[in-house]
Amino acid sequence: MMDYFYLAFAIVCEVVGTTAMQASNGFTRIGPSTVVVVGYGLAFYFLSLVLKTIPMGVAYAIWAGLGIVLIGISGVIFFKQSLDIPAMLGMGLIVAGVAVINIFSKAVGH
Known part of the structure; x- marks a missing residue:
C-alpha cells in the first residue's frame, strides 16, 4: 500500500x-x-x-x-489559465x- 502513497507523493511533487x-x-x-529542482x-x-513494486508502464x-x-487545475487556479470543453x-x-x-488491470497487483 505504501507504493501508492509514494506514487501519489511523487505526482504531487511533480505538479508542484x-x-x-x-x-x-x-x-x-x-x-x-x-522549488522546481x-x-x-x-x-x-x-x-x-514505486517502480520496485508497480510495473513501469502502469506507474x-x-x-x-x-x-x-x-x-x-493548477494552471486555472494559480495562473488564471482557462480550459475549454x-x-x-x-x-x-x-x-x-x-x-x-x-480497477481492471491484473498488472497493477491488487
Whole structure:
C-alpha cells in the first residue's frame, strides 16, 4: 500500500515542480527555480521507489494521467489559465483511463 502513497507523493511533487517552473519565469527567479529542482528531485526519487513494486508502464500511466489533470487545475487556479470543453473532456478521458487501469488491470497487483 505504501507504493501508492509514494506514487501519489511523487505526482504531487511533480505538479508542484511544474507549477513552480511556470512561476520561475524561465529560471530567472531563484525561489520558484529552487522549488522546481527540489520538486522534481523528490518526484523522481519516490517514483523510483514505486517502480520496485508497480510495473513501469502502469506507474507511468497513472503518473502522467493524474499529473496532466492536476497541472491543468493548477494552471486555472494559480495562473488564471482557462480550459475549454475539449480540454476538459480529454482530461476526463485520461482520468477514466487511469481508473480502468486501477480497477481492471491484473498488472497493477491488487
